[in-house]
Amino acid sequence: MENTLQLIQKDHFANHNQMRVIEVGEGTAKTQMTVTGNHLNGLGTVQGGALFTLADLAFAAASNSREKIAVALDASINFIKAVSSGTLTATAREIDLKRTIGIYCVEIRNEADELIATFQSTAYRKEPKL
Amino acid sequence: MENTLQLIQKDHFANHNQMRVIEVGEGTAKTQMTVTGNHLNGLGTVQGGALFTLADLAFAAASNSREKIAVALDASINFIKAVSSGTLTATAREIDLKRTIGIYCVEIRNEADELIATFQSTAYRKEPKL
Amino acid sequence: MENTLQLIQKDHFANHNQMRVIEVGEGTAKTQMTVTGNHLNGLGTVQGGALFTLADLAFAAASNSREKIAVALDASINFIKAVSSGTLTATAREIDLKRTIGIYCVEIRNEADELIATFQSTAYRKEPKL
Amino acid sequence: MENTLQLIQKDHFANHNQMRVIEVGEGTAKTQMTVTGNHLNGLGTVQGGALFTLADLAFAAASNSREKIAVALDASINFIKAVSSGTLTATAREIDLKRTIGIYCVEIRNEADELIATFQSTAYRKEPKL
Numbered sequence: 001m002e003n004t005l006q007l008i009q010k011d012h013f014a015n016h017n018q019m020r021v022i023e024v025g026e027g028t029a030k031t032q033m034t035v036t037g038n039h040l041n042g043l044g045t046v047q048g049g050a051l052f053t054l055a056d057l058a059f060a061a062a063s064n065s066r067e068k069i070a071v072a073l074d075a076s077i078n079f080i081k082a083v084s085s086g087t088l089t090a091t092a093r094e095i096d097l098k099r100t101i102g103i104y105c106v107e108i109r110n111e112a113d114e115l116i117a118t119f120q121s122t123a124y125r126k127e128p129k130l
Numbered sequence: 131m132e133n134t135l136q137l138i139q140k141d142h143f144a145n146h147n148q149m150r151v152i153e154v155g156e157g158t159a160k161t162q163m164t165v166t167g168n169h170l171n172g173l174g175t176v177q178g179g180a181l182f183t184l185a186d187l188a189f190a191a192a193s194n195s196r197e198k199i200a201v202a203l204d205a206s207i208n209f210i211k212a213v214s215s216g217t218l219t220a221t222a223r224e225i226d227l228k229r230t231i232g233i234y235c236v237e238i239r240n241e242a243d244e245l246i247a248t249f250q251s252t253a254y255r256k257e258p259k260l
Numbered sequence: 261m262e263n264t265l266q267l268i269q270k271d272h273f274a275n276h277n278q279m280r281v282i283e284v285g286e287g288t289a290k291t292q293m294t295v296t297g298n299h300l301n302g303l304g305t306v307q308g309g310a311l312f313t314l315a316d317l318a319f320a321a322a323s324n325s326r327e328k329i330a331v332a333l334d335a336s337i338n339f340i341k342a343v344s345s346g347t348l349t350a351t352a353r354e355i356d357l358k359r360t361i362g363i364y365c366v367e368i369r370n371e372a373d374e375l376i377a378t379f380q381s382t383a384y385r386k387e388p389k390l
Numbered sequence: 391m392e393n394t395l396q397l398i399q400k401d402h403f404a405n406h407n408q409m410r411v412i413e414v415g416e417g418t419a420k421t422q423m424t425v426t427g428n429h430l431n432g433l434g435t436v437q438g439g440a441l442f443t444l445a446d447l448a449f450a451a452a453s454n455s456r457e458k459i460a461v462a463l464d465a466s467i468n469f470i471k472a473v474s475s476g477t478l479t480a481t482a483r484e485i486d487l488k489r490t491i492g493i494y495c496v497e498i499r500n501e502a503d504e505l506i507a508t509f510q511s512t513a514y515r516k517e518p519k520l
Contacts, residue, residue: 047143049183313439
């Protein structure tokens with residue numbers, strides 16, 4: 001799992017947008033961001049792509065916590081509540097794990113534990129190259 | 131449509147990640163980004179969240195080209211081809227437009243016109259506040 | 261809620277395919293089917309459309325348990341485990357409820373409580389016509 | 391392709407619901423149904439599961455038109471227009487084809503060529519067992 005964390009910590013897009021992995025377990029992960037002006041859209045709320053990226057980072061950490069390299073085939077997101085400030089936490093859990101396919105659900109919540117968005121993604125799992 | 135462009139051009143998250151709207155029509159839009167190191171994940175390819183954001187920006191421009199304010203209810207993305215460099219263009223088109231709901235498809239292609247990702251999103255349309 | 265059950269019990273497609281609502285609460289519902297030859301695809305496993313319909317029926321019952329008429333805007337399903345026999349139960353729960361939009365998750369499980377499929381759908385809620 | 395058609399024509403759930411494959415090409419397929427009372431929900435319109443099944447059958451025919459056995463990993467559907475009668479045609483096309491993964495889009499239209507639903511599904515492709 002150290003390798004995964006190293007991989008995920010090299011995620012330049014997440015770093016550039018001040019998102020961080022705060023926890024990785026077997027098939028689980030948590031990521032976090034504190035909302036700044038850079039995360040907002042033209043309406044003054046956190047941009048959908050910022051929420052997606054925070055969830056995707058949790059998915060990437062959780063799905064790469066196993067022995068294989070996992071990449072997303074597809075993902076979907078539901079936007080539940082618009083937010084403009086505060087700290088958001090994305091929590092990923094594994095719904096299914098097969099030889100080459102894994103399915104992960106992610107919830108994003110704010111500090112009041114309100115549900116901000118739900119995310120689901122299917123991972124394709126490859127043997128790591130040496 | 132000027133208002134939409136103004137709204138979209140104030141998208142701080144898109145600006146912070148060097149994505150730009152290059153075209154807006156009635157229910158259509160194009161966005162573009164030139165891949166830099168800041169867009170990459172730990173595997174050295176463009177992060178899924180960066181692709182999502184580029185598509186989402188095209189969706190936002192297209193869905194806000196109408197007389198109402200449109201926000202995304204949900205969105206899904208399929209990742210077709212990993213890319214590491216070059217200029218990516220997202221093209222949004224309107225599949226359906228009802229009084230309060232609109233559906234939009236976005237394709238992301240590279241300079242060789244290869245399909246990189248497909249995106250679909252459902253917009254909720256609100257009366258603008260004066 | 262009596263009205264909802266009446267509405268759902270008139271679902272001819274569900275009836276024709278021997279699916280039944282076994283429970284409806286506020287924002288929740290359970291549906292059930294016992295697999296017969298009519299539910300199978302050419303590979304001998306339960307057809308994706310049959311699983312979708314069972315989940316959709318649970319969604320319809322749950323989303324119509326409120327005071328408004330709810331129709332699906334979109335839905336997605338993940339197929340986790342192929343099954344060929346036994347009784348399948350779909351359980352729907354409400355993730356979010358706004359004035360005109362509701363979000364519901366459904367899980368389908370077999371008698372061994374194994375996860376067969378997950379389903380998510382967004383409802384559009386209309387005032388009932390008198 | 392004869393094998394595919396044979397496989398798809400043995401789809402008991404589709405047969406039970408009077409849906410038929412009318413065309414199969416390389417990565418493409420068309421399916422059709424004429425709406426009867428058995429396809430309706432409690433509101434008197436074609437049930438979402440019936441539309442899903444018609445689209446899924448087109449997806450199954452298109453994705454199994456290749457040399458491998460294809461099964462759906464996930465699928466999503468957008469419900470555009472409610473219908474109560476007439477003949478519906480689902481047309482599937484291949485968006486992407488990799489060694490183990492294929493992506494397919496399906497459109498359902500009525501006789502007036504109006505868009506009724508859009509469907510997208512990701513196939514997992516397995517070597518056929520001899």
